[in-house]
Amino acid sequence: VLGGFLAVTGIPLNLIIAMAGIILTGLSIDYGIYAVQAFQDGPGSSIPFAMGMSAATTVFATAALLFSKHPILFHIGLTLTVGITIAYLTGRLVVPALLRQHASKNRIILLTFGLSAAIVLSGCRSFQTAATPELTEQLRQELALWQQQSPQQAKFQAKVTLSNIFASIPMLVVGDVDLDKQTIVLAGLSPTGAKLFTITSQNNAINQLKISNFFPEKHAKILRDLHQHFYHLFFFNTPELPDDFRLCDRELTFTSLGSDAKPVQYRFSGRPLVLAAKREKGLLTTRWQCQYHTIERFGRYWRPGVVTAKLAGSAFRCDLDFIRFTVLTQPPPNSHPNPTSN
Structure with a gap:
């Protein structure tokens, strides 16, 4: 039952x-x-x-x-x-x-x-819905609505916990993200308010990484992995719906090209559709994955709520809880040329 x-x-x-x-x-x-x-x-x-x-x-x-x-x-x-x-x-x-x-x-x-x-x-049992032309067009319209409500530039604060079976590292991360320029700026604070690090990057390449004395230098890889988590979380969230997709009980799964033209598996759910999870699979393992436990609506835009991110080769799982997310600019509207009469 x-x-x-x-x-x-x-x-x-x-x-x-x-x-x-x-x-x-x-x-x-x-x-x-x-x-x-x-x-x-x-x-x-x-x-x-x-x-x-x-x-x-x-x-x-x-x-x-x-x-x-x-x-x-x-x-x-x-x-x-x-x-x-x-x-x-x-x-x-x-x-x-x-x-x-x-x-x-x-x-x-x-x-x-x-x-x-x-x-x-x-x-x-999950029953797969037949992909009719009408259904495909409806799903593409819902994904187009999702793309229009995707923020392009924002400031945020997130409670971040890096954890494994041996340790747990809590911190507060304050940052900026610009999807058009593909830039990310992160600053980490300890629970006591001490500054731990700052990271600036563009096109998924870290330009500057500063680590304070409160954070061990030998754990710099953890911060690079943390940057990757934020990059995977924010970027490539508006894929196009291919002809080959699977729909079961309002849960839409398909594969589209993501970073570096590599295939990423997406899962959207709900009505209207919102992003639930995405991952990039390798030959034998999953290279990275993000699971969006909650997606919150703020005005006409969506913003991440609680997210879990994992990265292959990383010793820590990343749990994020966004406590503040401010959209700075609006996404460019879809402009269509006005028809002219001869």
């Missing part, structure tokens, strides 16, 4: 939802046991009231996570809230209905297993 809910709402199955499903199994399995016991006790049983109170308190607690902006907490709250609600309704409605049929135990088990399998298979 949870898989069906995800399919209907267009939420893709991810690792967090799968792990939260393990917790959900332990929380929801008791509702079926209590439902059988309540049926055996008869109409005067107090178990249904206890089931309702247990479900209500659990749902209220997990629903609080739905207001979190962090994608991990949100998906955990979503999985547990929906799962507990479904488990309670199943225990109160479905299980007693099956028991009232006076069917044999084996028939009940087979019926329950068959119903669960049908729901899981129908809910978790």
